[in-house]
Amino acid sequence: MAKKQAMPKSAPGTHVSTKDIVNKKIAYTWWEPEVQYSWSVGPAMSRFLEELKNGKIVGRKCRKCRRVIVPPRMFCEHCYGPTDEWVYLKDTGSVETYSISYLDADARRIKEPILVGVVSIDGASPKHGFMHYFGGMKPEELHIGMKVKAVWKPKEEREGSIRDIIYFEPVKKGGRKK
Amino acid sequence: MNKVCVIGVGHTDFNSMTPDMEWKEFMYEACQKAYVDAGIDPRKDVDSFITCAEDYYEGFGIFDEFVPDQIGATLRPCGTVCGDGIHGLGNAFMQIKTGLMDIVAIEAHSKVSDLLTFGDVVLFAFDPVFERPISGPVERPNFAGSPSYTKKAPKPLIGSSKETERIHPYFLAGLEMQHYLRKTGTTEEQCAKVVVKNKKNAFRNPYADYEARIRVEDVMESEYMFKPVKSLDIAPTVDGAVCIVLASHKKAKELGVDPIYLSGFGYCSETPWLSTRGMDAGYAKVAAKMAYKMAGIKKPRKEIDIVEVDDKFSYKELQHLESLGLARSGEAAELLEEGELDVKGSLPTNTSGGLLGVGNCLEATGLQKSLEIVTQLRGHAGKRQVPDCEVGLAQSWRGIPTGTGAVAIFTREGR
Numbered sequence: 001m002a003k004k005q006a007m008p009k010s011a012p013g014t015h016v017s018t019k020d021i022v023n024k025k026i027a028y029t030w031w032e033p034e035v036q037y038s039w040s041v042g043p044a045m046s047r048f049l050e051e052l053k054n055g056k057i058v059g060r061k062c063r064k065c066r067r068v069i070v071p072p073r074m075f076c077e078h079c080y081g082p083t084d085e086w087v088y089l090k091d092t093g094s095v096e097t098y099s100i101s102y103l104d105a106d107a108r109r110i111k112e113p114i115l116v117g118v119v120s121i122d123g124a125s126p127k128h129g130f131m132h133y134f135g136g137m138k139p140e141e142l143h144i145g146m147k148v149k150a151v152w153k154p155k156e157e158r159e160g161s162i163r164d165i166i167y168f169e170p171v172k173k174g175g176r177k178k
Numbered sequence: 179m180n181k182v183c184v185i186g187v188g189h190t191d192f193n194s195m196t197p198d199m200e201w202k203e204f205m206y207e208a209c210q211k212a213y214v215d216a217g218i219d220p221r222k223d224v225d226s227f228i229t230c231a232e233d234y235y236e237g238f239g240i241f242d243e244f245v246p247d248q249i250g251a252t253l254r255p256c257g258t259v260c261g262d263g264i265h266g267l268g269n270a271f272m273q274i275k276t277g278l279m280d281i282v283a284i285e286a287h288s289k290v291s292d293l294l295t296f297g298d299v300v301l302f303a304f305d306p307v308f309e310r311p312i313s314g315p316v317e318r319p320n321f322a323g324s325p326s327y328t329k330k331a332p333k334p335l336i337g338s339s340k341e342t343e344r345i346h347p348y349f350l351a352g353l354e355m356q357h358y359l360r361k362t363g364t365t366e367e368q369c370a371k372v373v374v375k376n377k378k379n380a381f382r383n384p385y386a387d388y389e390a391r392i393r394v395e396d397v398m399e400s401e402y403m404f405k406p407v408k409s410l411d412i413a414p415t416v417d418g419a420v421c422i423v424l425a426s427h428k429k430a431k432e433l434g435v436d437p438i439y440l441s442g443f444g445y446c447s448e449t450p451w452l453s454t455r456g457m458d459a460g461y462a463k464v465a466a467k468m469a470y471k472m473a474g475i476k477k478p479r480k481e482i483d484i485v486e487v488d489d490k491f492s493y494k495e496l497q498h499l500e501s502l503g504l505a506r507s508g509e510a511a512e513l514l515e516e517g518e519l520d521v522k523g524s525l526p527t528n529t530s531g532g533l534l535g536v537g538n539c540l541e542a543t544g545l546q547k548s549l550e551i552v553t554q555l556r557g558h559a560g561k562r563q564v565p566d567c568e569v570g571l572a573q574s575w576r577g578i579p580t581g582t583g584a585v586a587i588f589t590r591e592g593r
Contacts, residue, residue: 040199042203043198
């Protein structure tokens with residue numbers, strides 16, 4: 001059984017127009033929080049970031065699940081046990097998926113599109129890897145399954161960040177072109 | 179209806195800072211210990227997972243999304259309660275009561291050492307139109323989280339260009355304590371005795387971080403922060419994680435564990451208008467009434483053997499005891515002075531050391547309190563064990579500037 005509607009079909013008064021906002025007839029309040037954090041990254045990510053400085057990618061192995069996890073974690077979310085050992089991985093991998101972004105962070109169109117995607121790292125279990133940028137290729141060349149290799153920042157510029165890898169570029173026969 | 183039991187508890191050590199561990203690893207430690215305590219495999223046995231967290235404390239938008247892995251909940255029913263640990267317990271309680279879930283895990287934690295500007299987050303919880311502008315940006319607390327007074331505002335947001343000193347949002351505690359002392363005739367010295375007692379109790383709690391042998395004079399001589407609140411009246415913040423596993427009575431029997439029963443809980447929120455709401459912890463009164471009714475408690479003072487109440491400020495312990503109906507108005511301080519609130523007294527209060535002794539663990543407060551009650555009822559409290567306790571109460575308050583609190587009643591026998 002339908003209830004009687006208590007609300008009027010339309011509220012009385014005048015609609016707010018853009019003009020009212022421009023003419024500051026609408027009251028607003030404004031506040032900018034000054035909030036800062038500094039997260040301790042723990043043993044797994046500390047080692048991972050430290051090894052990036054050395055130009056190396058390191059993962060953790062869960063013996064029970066026979067899984068090599070990268071980025072590394074101290075516990076395995078599948079079996080819920082602690083992971084067992086460190087494993088050095090290659091800095092090559094294959095493109096798991098990708099997208100070509102024509103917008104910047106402010107949603108403005110950009111001329112040179114940004115190539116972004118997920119790389120499965122060689123030596124880690126299938127579908128283990130991380131998100132990164134692609135470069136050294138035309139957008140139309142990028143495809144799923146493409147073999148790629150990390151392009152590192154010069155050693156002295158590395159700071160223990162995932163951005164110590166500038167991007168992943170295609171693996172070319174006979175080594176990487178400089 | 180299903181009775182609800184605690185079948186497992188786990189916790190990390192509580193420390194003023196924990197740079198050695200990421201918050202995920204921290205949560206993992208507490209949960210893994212709780213699952214081992216319960217003798218269960220979270221990947222198979224736990225039907226639903228709940229975390230209690232507030233995004234701004236964590237520094238993540240939609241913190242919920244970052245939870246599953248470390249509590250064993252990947253691809254399992256999992257949700258976050260934006261509230262204290264006891265709110266999470268209440269949710270789990272209802273899930274089990276409905277018969278939908280048999281085993282539910284609840285986790286809550288504080289990794290407040292990752293948050294450099296605790297005062298700003300507190301301030302951000304003030305009403306933006308009316309109350310925030312009269313307070314203001316504050317200096318970074320040090321790593322132990324002790325609040326500082328004021329700092330120069332970087333630039334005035336609206337109005338004059340004159341730089342102004344602004345007040346730390348904890349001044350609210352000053353307002354409330356002033357009111358409490360006047361209304362009940364309690365003195366600052368009596369509040370100082372709460373600090374002495376709790377910090378002493380903390381010596382017997384291996385995981386507490388702020389144990390200290392201090393005298394009433396030490397508290398009285400500590401600096402005024404927000405008169406009448408002195409620096410030692412304030413519980414310093416702490417990192418810590420707690421996990422509690424609840425199960426239906428039937429499931430607990432199947433698992434062969436000796437359960438402690440969660441026999442009642444209650445929760446309540448006051449109006450957010452700071453200037454017009456009550457200053458007598460009405461939230462605790464209403465939450466307790468709900469919990470007592472559920473647990474069939476008629477005379478709380480007689481029936482309850484042990485309590486853990488929220489003591490983010492020293493006076494809060496006394497005020498909460500009165501709101502919970504465990505003391506008449508103004509009587510809590512007398513009970514304290516008569517030694518009744520000691521481990522060996524008739525109403526042992528904050529035997530864990532409370533937040534003054536353990537540290538203010540934000541949304542984990544309720545679970546820290548519940549952990550202590552369960553430990554006591556199990557008879558596992560070691561040197562601080564209260565003999566023959568059958569019924570215990572855990573109470574939490576979400577801290578300044580909230581008017582939100584929750585109560586949980588634990589019993590040795592099912593009700």
